[in-house]
Amino acid sequence: MHTHLEExxxxxxxxxxxxxxxxxxxxxxxRKAILYYLIGSPNHPSAEMIYRDLLPSFPSMSLATVYNNxxxxxxxxxxxxLKVSQDSTSRYDFMGNEHPHIVCERCGAIEDFMDSHHPNIxxxxxxxxxxxxxxxxxxxxxxxxxxxxALKKA
Amino acid sequence: MHTHLEExxxxxxxxxxxxxxxxxxxxxxxRKAILYYLIGSPNHPSAEMIYRDLLPSFPSMSLATVYNNxxxxxxxxxxxxLKVSQDSTSRYDFMGNEHPHIVCERCGAIEDFMDSHHPNIxxxxxxxxxxxxxxxxxxxxxxxxxxxxALKKA
DNA sequence: TTGCTTGCAAAAGGTTTGCATTAAG
DNA sequence: CTTAATGCAAACCTTTTGCAAGCAA
Numbered sequence: 001m002h003t004h005l006e007e008x009x010x011x012x013x014x015x016x017x018x019x020x021x022x023x024x025x026x027x028x029x030x031r032k033a034i035l036y037y038l039i040g041s042p043n044h045p046s047a048e049m050i051y052r053d054l055l056p057s058f059p060s061m062s063l064a065t066v067y068n069n070x071x072x073x074x075x076x077x078x079x080x081x082l083k084v085s086q087d088s089t090s091r092y093d094f095m096g097n098e099h100p101h102i103v104c105e106r107c108g109a110i111e112d113f114m115d116s117h118h119p120n121i122x123x124x125x126x127x128x129x130x131x132x133x134x135x136x137x138x139x140x141x142x143x144x145x146x147x148x149x150a151l152k153k154a
Numbered sequence: 155m156h157t158h159l160e161e162x163x164x165x166x167x168x169x170x171x172x173x174x175x176x177x178x179x180x181x182x183x184x185r186k187a188i189l190y191y192l193i194g195s196p197n198h199p200s201a202e203m204i205y206r207d208l209l210p211s212f213p214s215m216s217l218a219t220v221y222n223n224x225x226x227x228x229x230x231x232x233x234x235x236l237k238v239s240q241d242s243t244s245r246y247d248f249m250g251n252e253h254p255h256i257v258c259e260r261c262g263a264i265e266d267f268m269d270s271h272h273p274n275i276x277x278x279x280x281x282x283x284x285x286x287x288x289x290x291x292x293x294x295x296x297x298x299x300x301x302x303x304a305l306k307k308a
Numbered sequence: 309t310t311g312c313t314t315g316c317a318a319a320a321g322g323t324t325t326g327c328a329t330t331a332a333g
Numbered sequence: 334c335t336t337a338a339t340g341c342a343a344a345c346c347t348t349t350t351g352c353a354a355g356c357a358a
Contacts, residue, residue: 083238102285125294138290178312219313225349
């Protein structure tokens with residue numbers, strides 16, 4: 001559900017490139033690689049993971065460049081930053097539409113899932129709190145199927 | 155709704171003390187002060203804020219002690235840790251029952267609010283994801299009423 | 309008395325910044 | 334040619350850790 005099909009990936013990638021070009025943002029090789037990587041990754045990678053995975057292709061790339069670009073892509077609205085309990089690093093997520101995350105408290109996996117009535121609550125929240133709501137993040141914690149199995153055996 | 159009445163505060167405080175004592179955890183002055191502070195605070199303070207506010211009463215207290223005790227209180231289930239976007243520090247929250255938070259993206263305020271049907275979704279999520287759900291955190295971002303006013307004037 | 313807890317300072321992450329250099333447009 | 338973006342290293346901020354001293358039980 002979060003792993004985009006190859007055609008989708010190309011489309012989203014081209015879309016993003018067009019947007020960036022339109023704003024006069026330069027399309028460097030590293031920037032394009034980071035963006036492309038994020039569109040294809042279902043794993044909500046950290047800056048470090050992205051760096052490690054791209055380093056073979058860009059041996060001179062620095063971690064700071066990864067951070068710079070992550071910030072830029074967050075600011076441009078292409079990716080979102082996700083901080084979860086028991087993890088001191090930020091995780092990143094390419095996704096236009098809002099969706100909840102579910103985190104395994106044992107192995108640290110993060111997955112997306114869909115929740116139909118989740119965005120609908122914004123209006124109710126505005127009425128109740130007086131806030132002007134821009135977005136919401138639902139993070140669910142638990143045990144993933146793999147870890148449930150592993151614990152049964154132990 | 156999160157600021158406990160004085161009587162509630164005393165009750166919750168005594169409850170927590172009893173629990174800690176029952177587990178053989180020592181009740182030091184700083185530990186008690188941090189716990190008591192958190193029960194009465196509606197502001198979701200960071201470790202630094204707690205440290206700053208308690209320092210006048212405990213001039214020799216160190217920040218490490220605040221962190222130590224926050225970790226202990228999280229482990230014992232009395233408080234929860236909350237990480238929000240655009241804030242590099244952890245915020246803490248005394249609260250037995252689960253409840254959503256709403257964060258002002260302009261001034262950084264964090265407030266609690268109640269959401270009746272929020273806990274009910276756990277079963278549906280378990281069915282859909284295969285995860286064994288233990289808890290969930292809903293964080294809503296937006297503009298608080300004060301900041302809405304401030305922006306109107308500007 | 310026992311050993312958990314504290315205070316201090318140093319270390320350990322993770323992220324940001326300053327600056328000279330490189331390269332996109 | 335201009336200036337945004339990169340790579341590098343140092344700085345920064347938050348949190349954790351090691352250890353001797355202190356104090357709750």
